[in-house]
Amino acid sequence: MGEAPLWRYWGPRLPDGVTPGAALRDTRPEPSFALHFDQPLSIFPGVGLGWFGQSALLAHRGGGDWAQAITDCRVEPVGTDTLRFHLTDAAAQVAAIITARLDPATDTLTLSTTLTNSGDGIVDVSWLAAGNVPLPPDADAVRSWAGRHNSEFVAVDDTLTRSTWRRENRRGLTSHDCFPGAVVTCADGTAYGVQLAWSGNHLQQIEWIDDGTRQWQMGEWLAPGEVRLNPGEAITTPDMLATVSAEGANGVAWAFHRAIRARMTWPGDAMRPRPVHLNTWEGFYFDHDLSALKELADAAATVGIERFVLDDGWFGGKAKGRDDDTSSLGDWAVDFRKYPDGLAPLADHVVGLGMEFGLWVEPEMINPDSDLYRAHPDWALHIDGRPLLGARNQLVLDMGRADVRDYLFTAIAGHLDSLPISYLKWDHNRDLTHAGRTPQFRAQVLGAYALMARLRSAYPAVEIEACAGGGGRIDAGIIAHTHRFWTSDCIDAISRVSIQRGFLQFMPPEVMGSHVGACPAHSTGRMQSMPFRAGVALPGHFGVELDLRQLNAIETADLTATIARYKTLRDRLHGTRVWQGEAGDSVVWQAHGDSAALLLLVTRIAPTTQRHLPHLRLPMVDPTRSYRFAREGAAPIELDGAWAARVGLPLPPMRGEEVLIVEVTAL
Ligand code: GLA
Numbered sequence: 001m002g003e004a005p006l007w008r009y010w011g012p013r014l015p016d017g018v019t020p021g022a023a024l025r026d027t028r029p030e031p032s033f034a035l036h037f038d039q040p041l042s043i044f045p046g047v048g049l050g051w052f053g054q055s056a057l058l059a060h061r062g063g064g065d066w067a068q069a070i071t072d073c074r075v076e077p078v079g080t081d082t083l084r085f086h087l088t089d090a091a092a093q094v095a096a097i098i099t100a101r102l103d104p105a106t107d108t109l110t111l112s113t114t115l116t117n118s119g120d121g122i123v124d125v126s127w128l129a130a131g132n133v134p135l136p137p138d139a140d141a142v143r144s145w146a147g148r149h150n151s152e153f154v155a156v157d158d159t160l161t162r163s164t165w166r167r168e169n170r171r172g173l174t175s176h177d178c179f180p181g182a183v184v185t186c187a188d189g190t191a192y193g194v195q196l197a198w199s200g201n202h203l204q205q206i207e208w209i210d211d212g213t214r215q216w217q218m219g220e221w222l223a224p225g226e227v228r229l230n231p232g233e234a235i236t237t238p239d240m241l242a243t244v245s246a247e248g249a250n251g252v253a254w255a256f257h258r259a260i261r262a263r264m265t266w267p268g269d270a271m272r273p274r275p276v277h278l279n280t281w282e283g284f285y286f287d288h289d290l291s292a293l294k295e296l297a298d299a300a301a302t303v304g305i306e307r308f309v310l311d312d313g314w315f316g317g318k319a320k321g322r323d324d325d326t327s328s329l330g331d332w333a334v335d336f337r338k339y340p341d342g343l344a345p346l347a348d349h350v351v352g353l354g355m356e357f358g359l360w361v362e363p364e365m366i367n368p369d370s371d372l373y374r375a376h377p378d379w380a381l382h383i384d385g386r387p388l389l390g391a392r393n394q395l396v397l398d399m400g401r402a403d404v405r406d407y408l409f410t411a412i413a414g415h416l417d418s419l420p421i422s423y424l425k426w427d428h429n430r431d432l433t434h435a436g437r438t439p440q441f442r443a444q445v446l447g448a449y450a451l452m453a454r455l456r457s458a459y460p461a462v463e464i465e466a467c468a469g470g471g472g473r474i475d476a477g478i479i480a481h482t483h484r485f486w487t488s489d490c491i492d493a494i495s496r497v498s499i500q501r502g503f504l505q506f507m508p509p510e511v512m513g514s515h516v517g518a519c520p521a522h523s524t525g526r527m528q529s530m531p532f533r534a535g536v537a538l539p540g541h542f543g544v545e546l547d548l549r550q551l552n553a554i555e556t557a558d559l560t561a562t563i564a565r566y567k568t569l570r571d572r573l574h575g576t577r578v579w580q581g582e583a584g585d586s587v588v589w590q591a592h593g594d595s596a597a598l599l600l601l602v603t604r605i606a607p608t609t610q611r612h613l614p615h616l617r618l619p620m621v622d623p624t625r626s627y628r629f630a631r632e633g634a635a636p637i638e639l640d641g642a643w644a645a646r647v648g649l650p651l652p653p654m655r656g657e658e659v660l661i662v663e664v665t666a667l
Contacts, residue, residue, distance in 0.1 A: 093119025106258035117229035130240035152471035153502025172432025193252035197476035198238035223439035275306035277543030286313035299548035309358035317371035330372030332411035358423030391430035399447025452481035491517030510574035514540030534562035535659025607656035615648030
């Protein structure tokens with residue numbers, strides 16, 4: 001075959017045996033003012049030789065060989081669900097391998113591309129799509145997610161037109177600002193989703209093409225000069241995960257949840273029930289006092305906490321400890337002023353109470369005010385002749401350097417060897433600048449992955465939480481090395497409702513760190529009741545982040561009851577299917593389970609404005625069965641599934657901020 005394969009169909013599964021009919025070109029008479037050679041969308045669109053849209057590759061060899069079109073294709077089946085397309089451009093002397101795995105267990109198509117310089121001279125690459133997928137002509141809306149620190153997953157709805165739609169991130173890590181994924185919906189209710197398994201720069205674009213369809217490309221955003229392939233050298237893109245569902249955005253989420261679960265590796269090869277966390281950050285910040293922390297641990301054990309995570313503030317160097325965010329990142333020794341006998345007295349106390357002990361680290365960072373920086377200023381990313389740009393008073397270590405990674409491994413391993421630590425919260429509190437004289441954004445990502453992988457392999461029982469000022473590094477790449485995301489530094493329960501809804505479009509609930517914070521919320525100053533804060537946090541990987549000693553008796557009792565309830569429900573909240581929806585009148589809902597048994601969480605985020613409340617329609621129930629709907633403190637009601645799906649469940653009056661938990665059981 002002398003060209004790259006053409007895309008014919010990407011959509012909901014067609015019945016077995018359906019064929020595409022005539023060859024595509026035979027269905028497309030030559031239009032006026034057109035090349036005689038018809039070039040429809042291929043899986044590797046070229047440039048300069050008859051394809052006029054966005055190409056999968058932008059590259060040149062010393063200013064030449066920029067025009068690219070595939071001259072040969074070999075298709076290699078791998079197992080039952082993967083095809084490897086070996087594409088060659090004999091003229092430009094580059095070769096691409098596109099790996100396409102259509103996994104029936106997750107309904108996800110995973111695409112990646114390896115580009116090899118098969119000629120002489122360096123090939124400069126400025127764009128290499130991980131993959132592209134076609135969208136049908138009735139794809140008319142795209143939802144993506146923007147945001148900032150303390151406000152992740154802000155949904156942005158755009159209409160698809162003939163103009164190219166494009167989102168890109170150049171912050172060097174996944175970013176709070178632009179989640180690497182989106183969902184496209186069609187007039188007929190079909191939804192398409194993509195996400196990139198990468199914790200760095202990224203780019204996606206949706207482009208209208210001449211037959212009224214569109215192509216959706218996704219890949220890593222490359223800085224000028226970032227990828228220069230020597231003869232024989234190759235680069236492989238991150239994976240692009242794509243899915244499509246006739247069940248809309250909820251079907252896309254279901255595919256992605258299964259795909260993320262399949263990418264994860266757990267200690268012992270299976271997820272344990274997600275333990276209830278206590279995180280010390282918002283309760284204590286940098287103010288570590290051993291006896292107060294022991295009291296906190298006692299209180300934590302009493303309310304049912306199972307894992308105690310000591311956050312920022314425990315470490316320091318010879319001259320100085322970490323009393324605020326101006327110093328000590330990089331100096332990973334215990335601060336003996338705060339912990340005269342090291343961390344063992346606290347860790348042993350926590351473990352003695354039956355809880356796991358976890359520790360916060362921020363390995364990729366360095367404060368200029370640190371012993372490490374004084375010894376190795378060259379280890380921080382910098383460009384000679386350019387001023388350093390601080391953020392939170394810190395700089396970024398050059399993770400491309402093996403000596404930096406070795407130093408960090410040894411520093412962290414020292415604590416893992418000497419203390420009963422089973423959990424690391426791994427932070428990353430700034431965007432990247434100065435990524436080398438020649439840009440090394442991808443080296444940063446690969447260096448961080450390598451360090452995580454090395455620690456995981458040396459300490460296989462340790463779980464890792466991915467955090468970057470909250471949700472700045474939430475993606476399908478880092479989840480292969482980690483077990484939880486810190487979803488946001490904003491623990492305000494009202495803010496969390498929309499943040500968590502965006503998160504759950506791409507990631508399953510068991511990796512969604514969701515904490516009960518203090519009242520008023522530190523990030524917003526808003527006040528919410530304990531039952532509401534606890535109810536909003538309940539469906540994720542539940543935790544508490546406040547000074548338990550300051551709760552009154554009623555709050556403590558409410559929190560204790562929610563923790564006990566979480567423990568009875570977590571097997572049904574996690575690892576199962578999730579649906580989300582809106583009932584109107586400030587009511588949103590999510591349901592976990594299957595059509596035989598569901599846990600339905602109904603959340604009101606503002607007081608009603610209606611005399612009579614809307615009914616809540618449940619699209620997932622089986623229309624041929626009847627259901628019982630039961631909640632605490634009320635008599636159960638029974639409804640036919642078809643009625644619950646079409647007309648809906650009547651809702652009781654709810655307070656302005658309230659979460660109801662309804663057990664839905666098929667009869
Ligand atoms: C980031 C994290 C917080 C906390 C602080 C510590 O902001 O998101 O949870 O760990 O760093 O400095």
